[in-house]
Amino acid sequence: MTDKLPIPSEADSQDEPLALPAFRHMGQFEEHDVVVIGSGPGASLAACLMAEAGREVLVLEEGDYWPLEAIEPFSSSEMRYKYRNGGITMALGRPTIQYVEGRCLGGGSEVNSGLHHRLPDETVWNWTARYGLEDFNPAELKSHSEAVERDLSVSLMPEGAIPEASLVLKNGAESLGWCCPEIPRYRRFGPNDSTGERQTMIKTYLPRAKAAGAGIVHGARAVRIKRPKNGGAYQLDIHINKPDYPKIRAEVLAKTVILGAGPVGSALLLRRSGLSAKSGKFLHLHPTVKLIAQFDRVINYPGLGVPVHQVKEFGSTMSFGCSISSPHYMSVSMASQPHGLEIVRDLWPHLIIYYATIVPEGYGSVTPIPGFKEPLVRFKLTKRDLAALSLAMKRLGRLLFAAGAKRLFPSVRGLDFFENPSDLDKIPSVLPAGKSELMTIHLTSTNPMAQTPELGVTDQWGALWGHKNLLISDASVLCSGPGVNPQGPLLTVARRNLTHYLGG
């Protein structure tokens, strides 16, 4: 793999291209029936269902199109080309939480591990009670979850294909009597195939949308949505931004807008456009702490794959799993340890990153800053959250020692490594705000659905209050962090909302 990759174009591909370069496609004030902004899971599903229902659809994606085979998964090149800001994005607060988001055709689905969950019943009932959602219950959502699972080939790993790093978590949990299931993934396996193919958006909903007539354009960022005048169409201001080409501005009109720019992007666009003063004010996320476990045998190797077990003993408010542990990810995670980089250099095959994550009571915000492209993202964890993270780290440490780990390196500056279970008592009962290195890959809820405009940003079917033709279809409409990996829950909710919009 080269370090500087050419952006694939129509001409580069032997096959029919999935997406068109933006500058060849956009015209001034061309009118569309449906314009979908973004191409992450929520947006791609929307484009597919709308196009298959016979609507004329144009998808606009800010990032570029990268075929799956173009960039090695979980590499530094992937971060550089497929992540927003190369993965350097922060929710400011005490502690600051590093977050990452996909920014490419297919959004987060192209960079994620593809672990699939249904929305937990506990979360469903919570939202129903707190946000007054009607017709929102596990029975009503089931058919939507099942359809998504079929569409994305949700599967368990074939026998013998699960990495040892994942089985360590399972064995440790079993020795403590804790529940630790294998989580299925968006992956299609052929006969006698133990590797399978990732079922991301560029492999699933986007080709289906295209086959049903949708236009898909990459390198096109929507910068403003202007409200319709006299019952007409929305006007979208677009910036076309491709390396080595002059910057171009364009306008398109849309009878229906589907906003799927992700929790940060959708809130930013609604606020910049003056369409919702409340958008962005309910940011939620799953804060995550890490323990890097050292084993006395080789457990890590190039191409380790994605560990698939998660500890679910503590309901949806606290879970543990195993992270991507490539040298690049490991170096970033070891940053808080003195001599961390030397440890990674010398011991990497013996090291695996494990994580513990919680659903916090704290909230955050996404605020546009005049003159800047990116918004200010903030998050405030409460003392209870920091105590829950401490408990989570202690429990995970117990499990890893039970599974045979020799040393554990915590993601808390100033805490040395632990060599036996009693060392875990050194973890303060409330994690120190100034020294804890937290991260998240699960952002949600900047435009939560609710029964009234006082409680949320969209109505209970994901339409922006006062805009029946501006539907939001991404993780921002989830009422809170779902307590599990969010792609399955957001797709289920998006499918429910789109089916309702289409009159189904």
Ligand SMILES: Cc1cc2nc3c(=O)[nH]c(=O)nc-3n(C[C@H](O)[C@H](O)[C@H](O)COP(=O)(O)OP(=O)(O)OC[C@H]3O[C@@H](n4cnc5c(N)ncnc54)[C@H](O)[C@@H]3O)c2cc1C
């Ligand atoms: C490393 C990583 C691992 C993960 N692992 C899992 C997992 O295993 N399972 C799981 O369920 N979830 C996982 N997630 C989370 C999951 O990927 C996200 O929850 C999901 O992608 C969110 O989908 P979305 O529809 O909200 O949009 P996103 O995926 O956030 O996509 C939004 C898209 O919109 C584009 N966009 C933004 N603004 C504009 C604009 N103004 N104009 C045009 N385009 C715009 C962006 O470039 C982006 O491509 C992971 C995430 C990451 C980063």
